[in-house]
Amino acid sequence: MPSSDIAARTLDQVVQLAASITGVMRDGLEELDLTEPLANLLWILDPEAPPLPLRKLALRLHCDPSNVSQLSVQLEDKGLGQRRPHPEDGRVRTLVLTERGIEVRTQLLDLVAARSPLAVLGDAEQERLQAMLTKALAAPRRLPRLPSAD
Amino acid sequence: MPSSDIAARTLDQVVQLAASITGVMRDGLEELDLTEPLANLLWILDPEAPPLPLRKLALRLHCDPSNVSQLSVQLEDKGLGQRRPHPEDGRVRTLVLTERGIEVRTQLLDLVAARSPLAVLGDAEQERLQAMLTKALAAPRRLPRLPSAD
DNA sequence: ACTTTTACTTGAGAAACTCATGTAATGTCT
DNA sequence: AGACATTACATGAGTTTCTCAAGTAAAAGT
Known part of the structure; x- marks a missing residue:
């Protein structure tokens, strides 16, 4: 049982899990009056962290900056976010959540957390899981054959 | 440290990991001459498993069946897949990979596996990870407040 | 000061997806 | 068996989402 098979299987499971999570999210979008791209943006807008420039948000979302501009306008139109000039x-420009934005974001996260497959894991298991994920995510991302984007 | 915070953090890490993986995949699409939706379809087309009806593929991809129809046409135009009538x-109709389709799929999986953050984990760790993911994915998916779709 | 670079916005266009409709095969009911 | 309903897919139109190109404004470099 070669090592690459293990890796392939792990990868496949993670992808499956991710698909399941986005599925759960999509099913909850209507009751939150959100679209999928808006929900994705909302997701990475941590109210407790320092506000991020739109450019950083684009990197995180793996999309074009102009796209984030347009999504930001939608967020503002819904009264969930506000663009602020950088001091x-x-x-x-940084994007900040309004009071209502924080509220909706919390609802979104709670909803997905409650219905995601991860909910069946106990606290101890989740902490072991976190340890591994942290290690993976912290890795210095050495991309073979590619300039360091991201 | 309430249990819901642990869950939220785990969830966020999984989502981050997933984003990173799709990012890796997107960066490799050009060299494989694929689009993202085609790659996603290719991903779930396991040549070793019995061929799946288009409808099942749509469920797996969380999208409309008509979308799978259109993607199937693209796969056929590229010579990577072929629709076969169900016996x-x-x-x-089931969708089967051609010889070349299998080849490209292997390249895709290998590429993502090599560059994904999971690559930094050792075999033993990956197996522990698999154990947890298997448990989560196998769970009977009890959706609160929703008829059992999926 | 002049040029170059960076961050964002805007508008046009392409890509991907959904929805409505149509067709054919299967299942059901009497 | 025949009539009706259901299921699976195809097709075309329309919407949404995204990228790309061009423009503006601020900052950095020379």
């Missing part, structure tokens, strides 16, 4: 750099 | 049910 030090006049070119930069 | 017993005249309405059903």
